[in-house]
Amino acid sequence: MKDYITIIGGGLAGCEAAYQIAKRNIKVKLYEMKPQKYSPAHSNENLAEIVCSNSFKSNLLTNACGLLKEELRRLDSLLIKIADETKVPAGQALAVDRENFSKRVTEEIEKNPYIEVIKEEVVDIKQMIKDGIVIIATGPLTSDSLAKEIQKITSQEKLYFFDAAAPIIEKDSINFDIAFYGDRYHQEKKKEETIEEWKERLTKQEREEQSYINLPMNQEEYENFWQELIEAEVVTLHEFEKREIFEGCMPIEIMAKRGIDTLRFGPLKPVGFDDPRTRKKTICHCTIKAR
Amino acid sequence: MIQELGKRPYAIVQLRQDDKQASLYNMVGFQTNLKFKEQKRIFSKIPGLEQAEFVKYGVMHRNTYINSSKLLDNTYNLKNTPNLYFAGQITGVEGYVESISSGMVAALNASDVFWDGVKKHQFSEHTVIGALAKYISTPNEKFQPMNANFGILPELEGKKIKDKKMRYEKLAKRSLGQNIANMREIC
Ligand SMILES: Cc1cc2nc3c(=O)[nH]c(=O)nc-3n(C[C@H](O)[C@H](O)[C@H](O)COP(=O)(O)OP(=O)(O)OC[C@H]3O[C@@H](n4cnc5c(N)ncnc54)[C@H](O)[C@@H]3O)c2cc1C
Numbered sequence A: 001m002k003d004y005i006t007i008i009g010g011g012l013a014g015c016e017a018a019y020q021i022a023k024r025n026i027k028v029k030l031y032e033m034k035p036q037k038y039s040p041a042h043s044n045e046n047l048a049e050i051v052c053s054n055s056f057k058s059n060l061l062t063n064a065c066g067l068l069k070e071e072l073r074r075l076d077s078l079l080i081k082i083a084d085e086t087k088v089p090a091g092q093a094l095a096v097d098r099e100n101f102s103k104r105v106t107e108e109i110e111k112n113p114y115i116e117v118i119k120e121e122v123v124d125i126k127q128m129i130k131d132g133i134v135i136i137a138t139g140p141l142t143s144d145s146l147a148k149e150i151q152k153i154t155s156q157e158k159l160y161f162f163d164a165a166a167p168i169i170e171k172d173s174i175n176f177d178i179a180f181y182g183d184r185y186h187q188e189k190k191k192e193e194t195i196e197e198w199k200e201r202l203t204k205q206e207r208e209e210q211s212y213i214n215l216p217m218n219q220e221e222y223e224n225f226w227q228e229l230i231e232a233e234v235v236t237l238h239e240f241e242k243r244e245i246f247e248g249c250m251p252i253e254i255m256a257k258r259g260i261d262t263l264r265f266g267p268l269k270p271v272g273f274d275d276p277r278t279r280k281k282t283i284c285h286c287t288i289k290a291r
Numbered sequence B: 001m002i003q004e005l006g007k008r009p010y011a012i013v014q015l016r017q018d019d020k021q022a023s024l025y026n027m028v029g030f031q032t033n034l035k036f037k038e039q040k041r042i043f044s045k046i047p048g049l050e051q052a053e054f055v056k057y058g059v060m061h062r063n064t065y066i067n068s069s070k071l072l073d074n075t076y077n078l079k080n081t082p083n084l085y086f087a088g089q090i091t092g093v094e095g096y097v098e099s100i101s102s103g104m105v106a107a108l109n110a111s112d113v114f115w116d117g118v119k120k121h122q123f124s125e126h127t128v129i130g131a132l133a134k135y136i137s138t139p140n141e142k143f144q145p146m147n148a149n150f151g152i153l154p155e156l157e158g159k160k161i162k163d164k165k166m167r168y169e170k171l172a173k174r175s176l177g178q179n180i181a182n183m184r185e186i187c
């Protein structure tokens, strides 16, 4: 075993890790490829560069990211400490002076006697791992040659290069006066069921937590929604991202722009369900309201 | 008399369960490039989502990350490779603070191993630090990057608190109430 720990990538994670390890009297070799090479989003020589928004999000303990920051403060996080020291007014959020933040982190890391910063792109990690402990912290835009190496070392396991994700919602915040549980095609009465059985099944099914939640829309609601969607403001993509998006799946707003009914025949297709809001009272004794 | 179902809706937005606990649901087919503020404004107009709490907005961007749900344990250590840790966005945590958090956990455990040969910093899943570490290292066929949010923490004991702010306060207290030195419970 070597008498040091290797860290690859001098970004947010790598710098925090370097500081924590040094604090425990262990030598660190911190590799950073800048300024030799820049990712498409990085643009200056500093360590811990903030690539986009200068916000570290909410500082309130009633926000999970605010709580996370407080936990990190209690563990003596160098980066949160410097964020606190370089903050700019932003209401309840912790926003930092971007330049100053990275500059201060760089100073702290470079003056630390336990840390040696090596400005070099790492492409081969096999030997390093044989020799001692290694932390890979090369971020969302890891250089290509290292990404290939990582893929090899994690053997066959997929390495993702593109993130096309839909929003995620907390279940507790959904209005179940309107929303209901259930898979498609499970609402119709089955031949062998009596009406009583069918009612009972429906009631049960719609209350029981299941893997799908459904939000019905009538024509007016849908058309308003569609109108908003096609007029909404979108993010300007980086040049390097445009091609990848094209190869990935299609954003919902692009699909919507193809025509007013495209979504209704695509991900929003209404088949297999009825809208409980329009049921006769006898069937739907407002099952869902009971929650 | 045969009773009728209601009318067929004109359109349906489906949400699909996203975590084991079933506290998070993702919007099926809604990958998007809309600005976050626009997502909040427009998606909140979908009936039923008026008060929706978005723990993560839709994104479409370049992002290199490993399948941590198979590869890592909750110290960000590669399984079967004691010498190798991952930290930051490459592990599937998402965001500045989340990246710092994973760097912290990996570093504390790597230091433990350096001195004593054993990892000692398996954080309680009642903390956001621990919950994130647990989230990324829990088997999940549709593994996707995750922000810090209260949906990944275990629910509070006892009767459900309806008021969101009060619930979050309790969750925060549950996390910070524990002595940090004792945040080592093995999950
Ligand atoms: C364009 C963009 C915008 C983002 N905006 C936000 C935002 O507004 N808010 C937010 O919370 N999160 C944002 N993120 C997500 C994420 O939180 C940040 O990317 C964050 O900086 C990740 O921290 P990290 O330490 O994992 O990686 P980084 O901070 O990116 O650090 C990785 C470092 O490793 C270096 N490196 C890469 N490959 C090698 C190699 N082979 N050898 C040596 N060094 C190497 C890089 O030069 C870089 O300095 C954004 C991501 C991107 C890509």
Ligand SMILES: Cc1cc2nc3c(=O)[nH]c(=O)nc-3n(C[C@H](O)[C@H](O)[C@H](O)COP(=O)(O)OP(=O)(O)OC[C@H]3O[C@@H](n4cnc5c(N)ncnc54)[C@H](O)[C@@H]3O)c2cc1C
Residues within 6 Å of the ligand: A052, A053, A055, A057, A235, A236, B032, B033, B034, B035, B036, B037, B038, B057, B058, B059, B060, B061, B062, B094, B095, B096, B147
């Ligand atoms: C590639 C990338 C990754 C990001 N990752 C994160 C992250 O992990 N966590 C986080 O909190 N913030 C992230 N952001 C930043 C986030 O988009 C917002 O800047 C931030 O949440 C504040 O939102 P806002 O509503 O105040 O600003 P807005 O005015 O809505 O947006 C400000 C800027 O944010 C970016 N942005 C907004 N929506 C999106 C989107 N759907 N996809 C990509 N970029 C968007 C754009 O660059 C925009 O110019 C990322 C941004 C980019 C470009």
